[in-house]
Amino acid sequence: GESVGLHLPTLSVQEGDNSIINCAYSNSASDYFIWYKQESGKGPQFIIDIRSNMDKRQGQRVTVLLNKTVKHLSLQIAATQPGDSAVYFCADSKGFQKLVFGTGTRLLVSP
């Protein structure tokens, strides 16, 4: 069935460290994955996406890795800053339709 899960509910890092947020999915038919950042009281903000025909994609300070063999997705944030503190969600999308969200990982960045 469809499910997208997060390994850890909270991740605490020091400013300047690299952060890695993990996500597992169960549906082999999933073909599109998205990472969102949600700050308190705000809507989810698109970070980066990746399609199932790719295994890595890079953006500004962020990298998403997709391992289809073990159905695992990760978000890497380089040189984490206090402004990166938020809840991060991975979501799965099939085609043009609904996103299936995980429960989220709260990233706490201390100075």
Place this chain on the structure above:
Amino acid sequence: NAGVMQNPRHLVRRRGQEARLRCSPMKGHSHVYWYRQLPEEGLKFMVYLQKENIIDESGMPKERFSAEFPKEGPSILRIQQVVRGDSAAYFCASSPWTDQDIQYFGAGTRLSVL
């Protein structure tokens, strides 16, 4: 270019009243999605609409909830006879025709049922 606009940002209703949540998609976007988020949880899909059409309402409760996206004007999520369990944040997202997978979210409407 304005983002997805939702109003009101906060809505307080008493049990049994109706709640109407509005969403104006980004300019040029023809697809609208509604999601519900309970505290400390992820977003749950409710409904996917295009202009004048409901494409997927598999996440909508069978009763009391309805959604529309008319030819003119914003998309409306309507909750009749609200109950305390309806208290949540409701988010709207939109996507353009040419790239339907990336959904851009509004700031949400926080509904509190007293």
